[in-house]
Amino acid sequence: MSTLQSLSEEQLSARLGVLEAAYEDYKSRGLKLDMSRGKPGPEQLELSMKLLDTVDSQTGAKTLKGEETRNYGMLDGIPEMKDMFADVLGVESANVIVGGNSSLNLMFDYISQAYSHGVCGHPAWCREEKVKFLCPAPGYDRHFAVTEYFGIELIAVDMTENGPDMDQVERLAADPQVKGIWCVPMYSNPDGITYSDETVRRLCGMKTGAPDFRIMWDNAYGLHHLTDTPDQLLNVYETAKACGNEDRVMLFASTSKISFPGAGVAAMAGSPANIADVKNRLSFETIGYDKLNMLRHARYFGNADGLREHYKQHAAVIRPKFKAVLESLEMHLGGKGIARWKTPNGGYFVSVFLLDGCAKETVRLLKEAGVVMTGAGATYPYGKDPRDSNIRIAPTYPSLDEVRTAIDMFCVCAELACVRKLLAGR
Amino acid sequence: MSTLQSLSEEQLSARLGVLEAAYEDYKSRGLKLDMSRGKPGPEQLELSMKLLDTVDSQTGAKTLKGEETRNYGMLDGIPEMKDMFADVLGVESANVIVGGNSSLNLMFDYISQAYSHGVCGHPAWCREEKVKFLCPAPGYDRHFAVTEYFGIELIAVDMTENGPDMDQVERLAADPQVKGIWCVPMYSNPDGITYSDETVRRLCGMKTGAPDFRIMWDNAYGLHHLTDTPDQLLNVYETAKACGNEDRVMLFASTSKISFPGAGVAAMAGSPANIADVKNRLSFETIGYDKLNMLRHARYFGNADGLREHYKQHAAVIRPKFKAVLESLEMHLGGKGIARWKTPNGGYFVSVFLLDGCAKETVRLLKEAGVVMTGAGATYPYGKDPRDSNIRIAPTYPSLDEVRTAIDMFCVCAELACVRKLLAGR
DSSP states (O other): OOOGGGSOHHHHHHHHHHHHHHHHHHHHTOOOEEEOSOOOOHHHHHTTGGGGGSSSTTTOOBOTTOOBOSSSOOTTOOHHHHHHHHHHHTSOGGGEEEOSSOHHHHHHHHHHHHHHTOSTTOOOGGGSSOOEEEEEESOOHHHHHHHHHTTOEEEEEEEETTEEOHHHHHHHHTSTTEEEEEEOOSSOTTTOOOOOHHHHHHHHHSOOSSTTOEEEEEOTTTTOBSSSSOOOOOOHHHHHHHTTOGGGEEEEEESTTTSOSSSOOEEEEOOHHHHHHHHHHHHHHOSOOOHHHHHHHHHHHOSHHHHHHHHHHHHHHHHHHHHHHHHHHHHHHTTSSSEEEOOOSBSSOEEEEESTTOHHHHHHHHHHTTEEEOOTTTTSGGGOOTTSOEEEEOOSSSOHHHHHHHHHHHHHHHHHHHHHHHHHHO | OOOGGGSOHHHHHHHHHHHHHHHHHHHHTOOOEEEOSOOOOHHHHHTTGGGGGSSSTTTOOBOTTOOBOSSSOOTTOOHHHHHHHHHHHTSOGGGEEEOSSOHHHHHHHHHHHHHHTOSTTOOOGGGSSOOEEEEEESOOHHHHHHHHHTTOEEEEEEEETTEEOHHHHHHHHTSTTEEEEEEOOSSOTTTOOOOOHHHHHHHHHSOOSSTTOEEEEEOTTTTOBSSSSOOOOOOHHHHHHHTTOGGGEEEEEESTTTSOSSSOOEEEEOOHHHHHHHHHHHHHHOSOOOHHHHHHHHHHHOSHHHHHHHHHHHHHHHHHHHHHHHHHHHHHHTTSSSEEEOOOSBSSOEEEEESTTOHHHHHHHHHHTTEEEOOTTTTSGGGOOTTSOEEEEOOSSSOHHHHHHHHHHHHHHHHHHHHHHHHHHO
């Protein structure tokens, strides 16, 4: 396969005709497909149904240690779930707060706390002249949106195969107005990249201008392996502690993509000072999160190994969908010099980089033909991909057949957009 | 029974001896009782156990309209629960947001929103020189604490038999720095007072200095009747709307004391402008609250009448406890001129006013004898009861026998504190 760039104008025009015909054909089918969000599919939702049977009128609602879960109280969660998340996040149970059904909510609330009150005795961010946050991009749009909501300036940092470009991060973090960085350290959204040990060490050890710099460590896909040879991630809390920077890192995780997206259990962890800080706020904020749902999870999964084992069932369901996406990309776009992507070992996405200036047009073409993708640019701060190149593919929600159709259409639309771009440049 | 004030010093001293002997006797028993928080008792927790059977691996998890509850989405809750809370709060379903397990959390988050972003386009409160909030007192300590947490100045307003003293409220609300008022309009915490129609009308119709003045209408006990002739509360939203002040009122409720304190469902309601405002924030804050738990409640209770009917079982359990408290108060403190209280028609508390300067001492004596009460003063802003008079009695959690013992001890300690006070004043 020769690259499209090496084709003559005549050859390109011929190819354009083929692609346009294929596109019109797809369009005429009146399809309605959605590969926009990282949502588990219906088949995955069935995998945890027995979890709902673990707490009912017959079982009662006491923890293993005999504690009542139905009433008010236990601000930081039931012991079983603290233990489970301690294992998941690589911290001690005492440094875990088990929350409600949304880790995004815990992150939002932490940024909200920093904004209105400050963290660990530092000044409230709303009293600072300007606050900035580092956003490795492409990244998770909802992360960027949280900081944008609080008027924080978003600074894009390039992603590399090893995580955020640490030279950039170290340079930018020297600015005292830069208060933190968003990280999805394992199977990153959307690239599927796992931070290298060196990246973790540099993040934990670097000098920061702000004494209250925070690494928002959203380990959303920490157990979400697709292969039997999963990536490995260094223990960030231990690393930060060894550097004397244990207050720098706030960790988050949830079972949303292991039990139920709408009714999972989320948790956060951090240093004793950070956890005391958050608990103080929590004591004003609620009388306690839903402990009955924690109990369901504790009884069903038992411990973190139970979560890991259970996720293998999810992997079995979604692996063929990832395979279909990757095979189609290779088959239709491989070697053409217009697209690159990475085969992720886990997580929820395949991230495709097209010729500069072709992402928006590809998404537009797909939408017109009935396939909804994550908006081009959504993976960058302020929704603006400076190269208009990246598209996030979320293959989990549609059925395997739908994925196959949608990704074939994606390839046609992507190549169509790129051919037109190349022809326009001749 | 003559009042203690009318007794001679000799008679008082004799009474003191009797009380001290009784107190020492109680103390020697080594009791451990708790009447401090408005927590349902274990018997009440059993009443809703069948709710847990309504969603399991056999029932599936679709709403009546066939919508999926296990996945992400439905930011404002499932339709059935929006309808249920619309009825409870007297608003339209479209103006309801169904939340997680904590109405306190919804209130906290609303104040947090006002602080960091402002409401309905008004300036953020954190940018104002000073913000004040009206706190009808005695009132709910956790309400006061939320506003105190955000550095808002708390201004006590006297409670009357008809709700907050509206002459005071109207005068204070003219100050543009006064941004709102906390209200528990039905069976108020702790007095059990239901706001009169006139109070509701004046709250809704009064002129406020602040255009973004908010009535935080926590209808926590709206369905929580203890008698067959319940109090009646005017529809605050319709009243505010009729006054052209529909944006002024934010309504809150939950099933915490109907299903489970730790795993109920909370909701908020307000004008279209307010709800749009909150939904915008929510879209950054979470992908959705726990819809499986909403579904359990929808299936178990059906509608608001189901909630009302179910509460009668709670009333049957706790009515004897309230009766025991009120009978003991009447028997031991009635006519002595040292205590007054109201017989509530609903809610969770009996509020007792002792001779000025005797509340703290009474709570101290009780604690020393093994009975934990809500801290004296807790029902006032900053925890300071200017007259040191009010004590909140929460009779629901202990068993009936324990309530009987604890309230008898309360009466001994209260009279003991008052007699000592009177003797010291001779």
